[in-house]
Amino acid sequence: MNRSDREITPDGSTKSVSITQQVYEALRDKILIGQMEPGARLKVESLKSMLDSGASPIREALSLLTSDQLVERLDQRGFRVAEVSGAQFDEILRLRCALEEMALRESIARADNAWEDRLVLAHHRMVRTPRENTSAFEEQHKSFHQELISACNSPILVKFCDQLYDLNIRYRFLAGKTKSYPSRDVSKEHADILAAAVDRDADAATEALLTHYRKTGQFLADQFEDHGIAPA
Amino acid sequence: MNRSDREITPDGSTKSVSITQQVYEALRDKILIGQMEPGARLKVESLKSMLDSGASPIREALSLLTSDQLVERLDQRGFRVAEVSGAQFDEILRLRCALEEMALRESIARADNAWEDRLVLAHHRMVRTPRENTSAFEEQHKSFHQELISACNSPILVKFCDQLYDLNIRYRFLAGKTKSYPSRDVSKEHADILAAAVDRDADAATEALLTHYRKTGQFLADQFEDHGIAPA
DNA sequence: AATTTTAAAAATATCGACAAATATAAGTTT
DNA sequence: AAACTTATATTTGTCGATATTTTTAAAATT
Numbered sequence: 001m002n003r004s005d006r007e008i009t010p011d012g013s014t015k016s017v018s019i020t021q022q023v024y025e026a027l028r029d030k031i032l033i034g035q036m037e038p039g040a041r042l043k044v045e046s047l048k049s050m051l052d053s054g055a056s057p058i059r060e061a062l063s064l065l066t067s068d069q070l071v072e073r074l075d076q077r078g079f080r081v082a083e084v085s086g087a088q089f090d091e092i093l094r095l096r097c098a099l100e101e102m103a104l105r106e107s108i109a110r111a112d113n114a115w116e117d118r119l120v121l122a123h124h125r126m127v128r129t130p131r132e133n134t135s136a137f138e139e140q141h142k143s144f145h146q147e148l149i150s151a152c153n154s155p156i157l158v159k160f161c162d163q164l165y166d167l168n169i170r171y172r173f174l175a176g177k178t179k180s181y182p183s184r185d186v187s188k189e190h191a192d193i194l195a196a197a198v199d200r201d202a203d204a205a206t207e208a209l210l211t212h213y214r215k216t217g218q219f220l221a222d223q224f225e226d227h228g229i230a231p232a
Numbered sequence: 233m234n235r236s237d238r239e240i241t242p243d244g245s246t247k248s249v250s251i252t253q254q255v256y257e258a259l260r261d262k263i264l265i266g267q268m269e270p271g272a273r274l275k276v277e278s279l280k281s282m283l284d285s286g287a288s289p290i291r292e293a294l295s296l297l298t299s300d301q302l303v304e305r306l307d308q309r310g311f312r313v314a315e316v317s318g319a320q321f322d323e324i325l326r327l328r329c330a331l332e333e334m335a336l337r338e339s340i341a342r343a344d345n346a347w348e349d350r351l352v353l354a355h356h357r358m359v360r361t362p363r364e365n366t367s368a369f370e371e372q373h374k375s376f377h378q379e380l381i382s383a384c385n386s387p388i389l390v391k392f393c394d395q396l397y398d399l400n401i402r403y404r405f406l407a408g409k410t411k412s413y414p415s416r417d418v419s420k421e422h423a424d425i426l427a428a429a430v431d432r433d434a435d436a437a438t439e440a441l442l443t444h445y446r447k448t449g450q451f452l453a454d455q456f457e458d459h460g461i462a463p464a
Numbered sequence: 465a466a467t468t469t470t471a472a473a474a475a476t477a478t479c480g481a482c483a484a485a486t487a488t489a490a491g492t493t494t
Numbered sequence: 495a496a497a498c499t500t501a502t503a504t505t506t507g508t509c510g511a512t513a514t515t516t517t518t519a520a521a522a523t524t
Contacts, residue, residue: 054509067299
């Protein structure tokens with residue numbers, strides 16, 4: 001990587017992106033999709049060659065990931081990929097339900113047409129992205145959930161939800177690429193959330209959202225037993 | 233600073249603490265107490281001489297503070313102290329009330345004697361520390377509030393509360409060193425919280441805690457007008 | 465044989481120097 | 495005089511080298 005790498009912004013212009021940023025995103029993705037296993041040591045030397053950069057950007061990126069709770073730091077003894085546990089999975093699920101309920105209710109209370117438009121658009125983009133294209137679908141799926149709470153007028157809360165979303169993703173990948181959700185229509189769950197939100201029906205939207213999370217949670221927890229993660 | 237600086241651990245042994253860690257804490261304190269003003273640029277060169285260290289630990293510490301939302305990063309244009317606003321102050325207050333209520337109720341539900349002991353001890357240490365000794369009192373005050381929620385069995389939630397606590401501290405210092413809280417007995421508020429918690433009375437404890445936060449919030453918001461922070 | 469000591473190897477944390485980018489100031493044109 | 499260029503000065507972001515610390519392995523001691 002070198003700093004002349006450029007990124008295309010939505011308005012067509014280009015701006016340089018720091019290597020730190022690139023390393024941060026690359027590393028985060030690898031951890032989220034499970035390419036770097038929980039507990040694995042993150043040696044700066046290895047990462048240097050793997051990501052083709054110097055030590056400084058790597059250390060900075062690792063510092064950021066530490067705050068995201070995706071990496072653990074042992075003072076004077078380096079970094080390692082954060083561990084996972086059934087207990088943490090439960091905690092994440094519980095917290096997400098609590099925080100997203102707050103955020104969603106507030107978002108609906110402050111809803112305007114611009115928000116409704118963004119939401120419909122995000123949903124449509126998710127629907128038209130084939131599930132097989134995992135990374136593209138994940139991106140759209142995340143956007144949809146972000147838009148839902150985007151009108152809550154509470155940036156810190158949004159940040160917390162975002163962090164929990166990422167922490168949760170790891171467990172989805174850890175559960176393994178299962179063919180499809182049996183006896184479950186995820187698309188309908190999303191459509192229900194959207195419909196209730198557009199209706200400004202806070203109770204129904206919250207109900208639909210939390211059901212969506214809890215169903216996914218239950219499904220994943222069942223998978224974990226086959227993947228060495230003990231239930232809480 | 234040099235890496236031979238050592239820190240005495242509770243058990244009497246010493247262990248070396250990385251410069252990054254020292255820089256992180258020094259910088260965080262300076263930001264929290266308002267010694268580095270909101271919006272001020274954080275030039276690595278200046279910080280190098282101020283803190284007597286190299287650029288790497290400074291950058292790493294700044295990266296960590298970015299995640300704490302105490303520092304803002306502008307890609308390719310360095311770091312600066314995060315801005316403050318009446319709106320953010322309100323957001324922090326609202327979020328603290330919501331999250332700490334969750335955490336406190338769960339903590340009380342899971343309470344055991346060890347927790348009760350830690351809590352009584354933390355309260356006593358706070359009481360015996362003179363308010364004039366600001367930094368020592370702040371430390372004990374923070375410990376007391378941490379112990380309150382320490383039994384909630386939700387490390388991520390605790391971390392969020394901790395972050396919000398620090399964000400809030402800044403506003404306390406920004407409001408200025410006011411002689412004393414008029415018509416308010418803060419010590420009694422703390423005692424009430426402690427008593428309700430020891431009684432395992434979740435409703436009373438929550439009530440006392442949130443009242444404590446809201447009274448402080450109202451008091452601070454009144455001060456802000458004299459310090460250039462517009463109400464939300 | 466288990467523990468402690470010593471020595472070598474590996475890895476982390478840090479520094480100082482440099483290249484790339486941004487901000488500032490001076491000069492030029494409209 | 496305002497707006498655009500150009501040149502200069504800062505400052506950021508990055509790299510490669512080095513000093514410290516931790517880990518591993520071997521040797522010595524109990």
